[in-house]
Amino acid sequence: MSSSAPALVRRTIAPTTARALGRVAVELAESFRSPFDPELVAAVDRRAPELPSEVAEAVQPPGDDGAVIISGLQVDDAGLGPTPESWRAAGTAGFDFELIMLLLARSAGQPFGWRGQQNGRLINTIVPSRGREREQTGASSATTLAPHTEDAFHPGRAHLMLLGCLRNPDRVGTTVSSVRRVRLTDDHRRTLAEPVLPILPDSSYGTDHDQDSARPTPPVWDGPEGPTLRYDPAYTPLERADADYRAAYGQLAAELDRVKITAVLDPGELLLIDNDLAVHGRVPFTARYDGTDRWLKRVNIRLADRARRPAEADEDGFGEELVEPFGRQQPSTDPLAG
Ligand SMILES: [Fe+2]
Numbered sequence: 001m002s003s004s005a006p007a008l009v010r011r012t013i014a015p016t017t018a019r020a021l022g023r024v025a026v027e028l029a030e031s032f033r034s035p036f037d038p039e040l041v042a043a044v045d046r047r048a049p050e051l052p053s054e055v056a057e058a059v060q061p062p063g064d065d066g067a068v069i070i071s072g073l074q075v076d077d078a079g080l081g082p083t084p085e086s087w088r089a090a091g092t093a094g095f096d097f098e099l100i101m102l103l104l105a106r107s108a109g110q111p112f113g114w115r116g117q118q119n120g121r122l123i124n125t126i127v128p129s130r131g132r133e134r135e136q137t138g139a140s141s142a143t144t145l146a147p148h149t150e151d152a153f154h155p156g157r158a159h160l161m162l163l164g165c166l167r168n169p170d171r172v173g174t175t176v177s178s179v180r181r182v183r184l185t186d187d188h189r190r191t192l193a194e195p196v197l198p199i200l201p202d203s204s205y206g207t208d209h210d211q212d213s214a215r216p217t218p219p220v221w222d223g224p225e226g227p228t229l230r231y232d233p234a235y236t237p238l239e240r241a242d243a244d245y246r247a248a249y250g251q252l253a254a255e256l257d258r259v260k261i262t263a264v265l266d267p268g269e270l271l272l273i274d275n276d277l278a279v280h281g282r283v284p285f286t287a288r289y290d291g292t293d294r295w296l297k298r299v300n301i302r303l304a305d306r307a308r309r310p311a312e313a314d315e316d317g318f319g320e321e322l323v324e325p326f327g328r329q330q331p332s333t334d335p336l337a338g
Contacts, residue, residue, distance in 0.1 A: 005261075005262075006261050007261065007263075008065060008067055008068055008069050008176065008261055008263050008271075009062070009065060009068045009069070010068065010069045010070075010071055011057075011058045011068050011069070011070050011071070012070075012071050012072045013054060013055070013058055013070065013071070013072035013073060014054060014072065015072070016052070017051075017052045017054045017055060017072075018072050018073050018074065020051060020052055021051060021055060021073070021100055021103060021104075022073075022074070022096075022100065024047050024050070024051065024099075024103060025096050025097075025099035025100045025103065026096060027047075028040065028043055028044070028047065028099045029095055029096050029099055031043065033092065033095075034092060035092070035095065035098060035102075035121060035122060035123060036121075038325075041325040041326060044099075044102050044103060044106050044326075045106065045326065047103065048103050048106040048107050051103065051107065055103070055104065055107045056107040056108070058070050058104070058107075059104050059105070059107050059108035059160075059162075059272060060108075061159075061160060061274050061303075062272055062273070062274050062277075062278075063274075064178060064180040064181070064226070064277070065176075065178055065180075065181075065261075065278075066176060066177070066178030066179070066180065066181075066273065066274050066277040066278025067176040067178070067261075067263070067271055067272060067273045067274065067278050067280070068271075068272050069263060069265070069269055069270070069271055069272075070104075070269065070270040070271075070272055071266075071268070071269045071270075072268075073100060073268040073269070073270070074267075074268050075097060075165075075166055075167075075267040075268040077167065077267060079096075080093065080094060080166060080167070080295075081093055082291030082292070083127055083166075083167055083291055083292060083293040083294070083295040084125065084127055084295075085127070085129065085130065085289070086125075086127065086129045086139070087118045087121075087124065087125040087126075087127065087129075087139075090125040090127070094125075094166050094295070094297060097164060097166055097297060098123040098297055100164075101123055101162055101164045101270070101297055101299050102122065102123060102299065104162060104270070105162055105299045105301050106326065108160055108162075108272075108301050108303075109159065109160065109301045109302055109303040109304065110301060110302045110303075110304065110324065110326045110327050111299050111300065111301055111326055112156075112158075112300055112301070112302055112322050112323060112324045112325075112326070113300065113322070113323040114151070114300075114320055114321070114322060114323060115320065115321040115322070115323055116320050116321070117320075120323040122299060122323070122325070123297050123298070123299050124138075124297065124298040124299070125295075125296075125297060125298075126138040126139075126163070126295070126296040126297065126298055127139070127293055127294070127295050127296075128140070128141035128285075128287035128289070128293055128294065130287075130289060133287065135203060136148075136202060136203070136234040136235070137202055137203055138282075138296075138298070140282075141284065141285050141286065141287040142284055142285075142286065142287070143284055144281065144282070144283060144284050145281045145282035146233055146234050146281055147175060147177055147231070147233075147256050147257075147260070147279035147280065147281040148202075148231060148232040148233070148234065148235075148279050148280070148281065149229060149230050149231050149232055149275055149276075149279055150273075150275050150280070150300065151202075151300070152199045152230050152231060152232035152235070153198075153199045153200055153201045153202070153232070153235065153317070153318060153320075154201075154315075154317040154318070154320055155308060155312035155313070155315040155317055156302070156317060156322045157230075157275060157300075158275045158300035158301055158302060159274070159275055159276060159301060159302055159303040159306050160272060160273065160274060160275060160300075160301040160303065161272075161273045161275050161280075161298065161299070161300055161301065162270050162271070162272055162273075162298065162299045162301065163265070163270060163271040163273070163280075163296050163297070163298050164269075164270045164296060164297040164298075164299075165265035165266060165267055165268065165269050165270070165271075165295075165296055166267055166295040166296065166297065167267055167292065167293070167294060167295040168264070168265055168266065168267065168294050168295075168296075169288075169292055169293075169294070170285055170286075170288075170294065171264045172264070172282065172283060172285040172294050173262035173263065173264050173282070173283045174262070174263050174264075174265060174271055174280060174281070174282055175260045175261065175262050175263075175280060175281040175282065175283065176260070176261050176263060176271070176273060176278050176279070176280050177256040177257070177259050177260045177261070177278060177279050177280075178259060178277050178278045179220060179227045179228065179229035179256075179277055179278070179279075180226055180227055180277055181259040182227075182252065182255035182256060182258075182259055183255060184220070184248075184251060184252065184255060185251075187248070188247075188248040188251050188252070189220065191244060191245055191248040192218060192219050192220040192221075192248050192249065192252060193218045193220060193221045193222070194218055194245075195215070195216035195217050195218050195311065196216050196218070196241055196245050197216050197217075197236050197237060197238065197240060197241055197245075198214030198215055198216050198217065198236075198237070199214075199217060199230065199231075199232050199235055199236050200214060200235045200236075200237070200318075201235065201318050201320065202232070202234070202235055214318070215311075215314060215315050217230055217309075217311075217312070217315075218230070219231045219236075219249065219252060220252060221309065223276070223309075227277075228276050228277065229276065229277060229278070229279060230276075231252070231256075231279050233249075233253060236249075256279060260281075262283065265296075276306070302324075
C-alpha cells in the first residue's frame with residue numbers, strides 16, 4: 001500500500017481505560033468460565049455502565065467512512081494457546097478478549113447471535129478451516145472473501161459489527177467499502193433502489209433453505225441519513241435480472257472496489273463496521289494450519305434507535321432466529337426509512 005492510500009480513522013483507547021476494561025474482563029472470566037453461563041449476561045449488563053465513558057465513545061457508529069479501527073487494547077499471545085482449527089474447536093480459547101468485546105458491544109448496543117450459526121454464540125470465532133478454503137464465509141482463506149453486508153439475507157442483521165484481532169501474523173487485510181463514497185449515475189441509483197432480487201443465506205447457515213419465501217430487496221437506497229447498503233453478490237441470483245439491472249449492479253460492484261480501504265489489524269485491534277453503510281471482505285491468504293493462523297472474533301450489535309426499511313418487516317429471514325439475551329427486540333422499521 002502506498003503512503004497516499006486511504007486509511008481508516010483510528011480511535012485509540014487510553015491505557016487507563018484499557019486497563020479498566022481488562023480488569024473487568026478478568027473478573028468476569030474468573031466468575032464465569034463459559035460464554036454460555038446465563039448469569040454472564042446480567043453481569044455484563046451490570047458492569048458495562050461502570051466503564052469509563054471513553055469506552056462508549058469508542059464504539060459510536062463510525063460515520064460516513066463506514067468503519068473505524070479501535071486500538072489501544074493488548075492481547076497476551078502466549079496465554080492464548082494455539083489458534084483453533086475451527087470455531088467448533090475453539091472452546092473457551094480467547095475468552096478474556098471475548099469478554100472485552102462483549103463489554104464493548106454492550107456499550108454500543110445490543111449484542112446478539114444467530115441460532116443457526118456457531119451454536120448461537122454471541123462471540124463468533126473466525127479462523128481458516130481445512131476443506132473450506134474457497135468458501136464465501138469467514139472460514140475461507142485461499143480465495144478473496146467478496147465484499148458483503150454481514151447476514152445481508154436477514155431483516156434482523158447487525159447494525160454494527162465488531163471484528164477483534166487475536167492473531168494476524170501474515171498481516172492479512174480486511175477490506176471495507178462505504179456506500180457513502182461511491183459514485184453512481186442517477187439512472188443506476190434509481191434502478192438499484194428497486195427491489196428486484198433476493199439475497200439468500202450464506203453457506204455458514206447450511207444449504208437447505210426454502211428459496212420460495214425469498215423477498216426481493218434493493219441493494220442501495222436513500223435512508224434518512226443518506227445512501228444505505230444491503231449487498232452480498234455471492235448470494236444474489238444476478239442471472240435472474242435483466243441487462244439494465246445487471247449493468248447497474250456491476251457499476252455498484254466496481255465502485256465499491258474503487259473506494260475499498262484495506263485495514264490490517266494487529267493483535268488487540270478491533271474493526272468497528274457500520275453494516276448499513278459499509279461492506280467488508282478479506283484478501284486471500286495461505287492458511288498455515290499449525291496453530292499460529294490468523295484468528296479473529298466477531299460480535300453482531302443491534303442499535304435500538306436505528307430503523308430499517310418498512311418492507312423488511314414482511315421478510316421471514318429464511319427462518320433464521322436471532323439469539324438476543326440482552327433483550328428481545330424485534331427488528332424495527334420506520335416509515336421514514338425509505
Ligand atoms: Fe462477513
